[in-house]
Amino acid sequence: MDARLRRVNKEIADCKNDRTSNIRIELVDNSPFHLKGSFPGPEETPYEGGNFDVDIVIPPSYPFQPVKMKFITKVYHPNVSSASGAICLDILKDAWSPVLTLKSTMISLQSLLCSPEPNDPQDAEVAKHYMTSKTSFEDTARYWTEIYAGGPGSRAAKVASPGARDEVAIAGLDPQHVTRFENLGFPRNKVIDALRRLNYRGGNVSKITEDRVVEELLKP
Amino acid sequence: MKVTIKHWHAVAQWRWDTGKSEPNSDDSEGDVCGICRVPFEGCCPTCKMPGDDCPLIWGECTHIFHMHCLLKWLGTAASKQQCPMDRRTWGMPTKFSLVAVPC
């Protein structure tokens, strides 16, 4: 049996037998080289109560090349792309070592959720939000956990259907700011996009003039 | 009664002397090569027979691997010539001694 297959099978079995770490790994199709991992959001973080799924691909030269991982569940975090789920984490890139395992790598992902590194962002807009106002960032991350990761408030009617989701909260904006520019005659979705791009939050609000916002809104 | 031994078979067990007292039966991390996850007493995935043809290698940092597994790692650009365990530059101790001892 080929070395990579033997090692991966052993790693999958190790995760199954380990009940202390909360890491689950399951097959996606018949190949052990394409897996789905999941773990609960760490306690005392905005991700608490959510369940996070990760797409795992074992490259041909594993374990000499890093495993490929990205979030399937949408996550609001400076080091995770809010659009694609791509992850910025050193051990998935040049700090990989063949002694790392699926389990230890998943545990590192879990701790990445506890300690964001906004100076090495994967999602620049989210990182700016984090650095401008941590409270507002955490509110948004918590809302994402509710609506995308089955977090604590997810059974509330307000998040039951995608249509009922609060686009302003998803973008991490203040509803009053959105209404203000909507009242100037701009469509709501354009206002949300522009304010998000400008990072119109916290201490930034006083620094960004209304003209600057309108200029952004008039961009094609 | 007189017993004459006509022939006899010696049976011996061996294991690598890795400086650790007893092999850990319960802990999978203890006596496996961190790279291929096969016990030291087994051979690396590219070899067929354990023993002298598939020796262990011991770094200055005291970390141990199958020699073939470690050389394969050091042969990749990604390794930066570092030990997979602690990322220190891999070096061989001046006194290199790994011997199979009967037990």
Ligand SMILES: [Zn+2]
């Ligand atoms: Zn090995």
Ligand SMILES: [Zn+2]
């Ligand atoms: Zn070998």
Ligand SMILES: [Zn+2]
């Ligand atoms: Zn070492």
